[in-house]
Amino acid sequence: MLRAFRLLKDSSFDERHDLWRLWKKTALADIYGEPSYSQVYQSLITITRLWKNDLRFHSQSELKLFLKNTAQDRGIKGDAVKYHSKKLYEAANQLVRLGGKRWRQLNKK
Numbered sequence: 001m002l003r004a005f006r007l008l009k010d011s012s013f014d015e016r017h018d019l020w021r022l023w024k025k026t027a028l029a030d031i032y033g034e035p036s037y038s039q040v041y042q043s044l045i046t047i048t049r050l051w052k053n054d055l056r057f058h059s060q061s062e063l064k065l066f067l068k069n070t071a072q073d074r075g076i077k078g079d080a081v082k083y084h085s086k087k088l089y090e091a092a093n094q095l096v097r098l099g100g101k102r103w104r105q106l107n108k109k
Helices: 002-009 019-024 027-031 035-050 053-057 060-069 080-108
Strands: none
Touching (some): 002 080, 019 027, 019 035
């Protein structure tokens, strides 16, 4: 979603997996002041707090260690990986949903 919005402004792409840098260069970041801006921003905070690109190759035990080392396992009863996986999925889903809504608005113009 972020890459698609990036292409609306410029076809160059050098942000790689830095989601904050990518977002700042998108048309999606231009919605400052609109109600969905804070939702998009909050989703990005959640995603970047819970996800690093190299985590996709880690085992469950390595993910648990990542959560422990970043103190994100505190206060969670049960499986912290499962808990945060759900939070990450919800944030990513919200970002895609809000981005899709904004995309349709931009394409109506």
